[in-house]
Amino acid sequence: MKGRYIQVPSKDGTFAAYLTASVDGSGPGIVLCQEIFGVNAAMRAVADHLAEEGYTVLVPDLFWRQEPGVELGYEQEDFARAFALYKDFNENLGVDDIQASLTHLRGLPECSGDALGVVGYCLGGKLAYLAACRLPEVACAVAYYGVGIENALGELEGLRGRLVLHIPELDDFCPPPAREAIVQALARLPRTEAYVYPGVGHAFARPAGAHYDKPSALLAHERSIATLRRVLGPDYNLSALWEEHIRHEFDTRDVPATMATMVDQPYVNHIPTMTGGVGSKDLSRFYRYHFIHNNPADMRLTPISRTVGASQVVDEFIMSFTHDREIDWLLPGVAPTGKYVEIPMLGVVKFRGPKLYHEHIYWDQASVLVQVGLLDPAGLPVAGVDTARKLLDESLPSNTLMPSWPTSEGKPIV
Known part of the structure; x- marks a missing residue:
């Protein structure tokens, strides 16, 4: 763990968030949205990796209203607890917490530049998508295997920034009809990209996860960084x-x-x-x-x-x-x-x-x-x-x- 935990104020109270600063000391800001397992070691590793790429990353505890400090692994009992938290999670309040996180991040000395981004995985992928569609301050959003996006395609009317979706071909949470609806919806819009990764399932990009697929994860990361660089910077020679x-x-x-x-x-x-x-x-x-x-x-x-x-x-x-x-x-x-x-x-x-x-x-x-x-x-x-x-x-x-x-x-x- 290279970063530290800070407190983020919101209209409903304060919540914890993991902050890791850019390798340059300050850099463009990204809010990283968690999986259903909380702000665990895997999410902190993703944040630290993005910090090495030049970004200052804030990972808010989006389960704070239900159970602050949730940090689960990937055993059977962890999955049961994670799905219970997910079932009771309020997405609208989650987007509110992302907005509070963006506001707080922009004010930190480790954050430079006006443009902000949101990146998310699983539950966080859906929230990154919703944040891109609802929050005008989101200049760029990247969503990995967001669950339920096909049920919120009408939200695309509010999209102002750039949006990238990474979709596994064999994602049990996004069957082929849902995937096709998402891909077709994005194909009609400028500044959007939807990539389908053949032969891989949900969580293909989770570090050290059971479903990790290195070639697909590396390709997705390259595409993500290309988009983030284009919109947010930083511009390295x-x-x-x-x-x-x-x-x-x-x-x-x-x-x-x-x-x-x-x-x-x-x-x-x-x-x-x-x-x-x-x-x-x-x-x-x-x-x-x-x-x-x-x-x-x-x-x-x-x-x-x-x-x-x-x-x-x-x-x-x-x-x-x-x-x-x-x-x-x-x-x-x-x-x-x-x-x-x-x-x-x-x-x-x-x-x-x-x-x-x-x-x-x-x-x-x-x-x-x-x-x-x-x-x-x-x-x-x-x-x-x-x-x-x-x-x-x-x-x-x-x-x-x-x-x-x-x-x-x-x-x-x-």
Whole structure:
């Protein structure tokens, strides 16, 4: 738990809320609306994650009128108690409490900017939707598997800000007719997005939950952050942040400075060789002993293209070097061959706020092995340095590895 509990005043009394400040000290404000299990460890983890992304997050205790301080787990008895609280919950008063939370959040020194957002899960997803439709101060709302939205589609008449809904295909609480009604209703409106996640059920994005689906959760988070950045900010120069990281990796070759550009628990995965590290300790060890001081002196990166998104950078480049030493991360266990190597590479670089979270680096290892003489390309659908040269010069011949290519010469094209 990185934040603290504060008291939020409302017209009916005060209630507790978990507050976690932006990694920058202050940032755009978000009210995070709980599941039916209260402001538990999972909700606090979501809030802390959003704080790492640059937001100041307030998580109000929306069950305070029924039973203050509810914090449930996910055992059978917890579900029974959670559903009982949900059954007696008054949604209208819940929206009132969200409005009180937004008002209080705006006045905190940790909150910057005029635009405010609401994010919610399950019960909180429905409340985030209602808040977007009813409260003019909500500039952006993101709802994960909100329950019962299909029964409140008329509320969309009041929508003024941007709205994003994440809907699991197999959500037992939102059967196909309900899902289709929601998707069709949003399709008719500007500034709205409804995403359906195939093959997953309710709570697919709950951290460490039994129904957690990592690919869907990561994609949903990326979409959420893209929307929040667009409406609320903050605006980070990810390209400059990435350049600073690269500078320390390849120019200054400074391990502490490299790690300082990253989150507390980052990871790096060089996909073809599965080298890198997970967590600060192992990644620091990897950088110090197997990467930064392990690269050839003439190693050079030639940029080809760069795509910058809301929270990630995708770099296309050519890496070139002389294989004059054993390169643990690229050719582990291979003695120096003295060969000059050129490799097309792709890096997918994810950020959390202003800090680098992970790197996924891809390349064609067969091309590398051909160039250092460890793989004979004869009779195999692999190439060597030509893969890099064709990336730089698209006019070089295509389909040279396809024996069947000449057979289509002159055939009609329809």
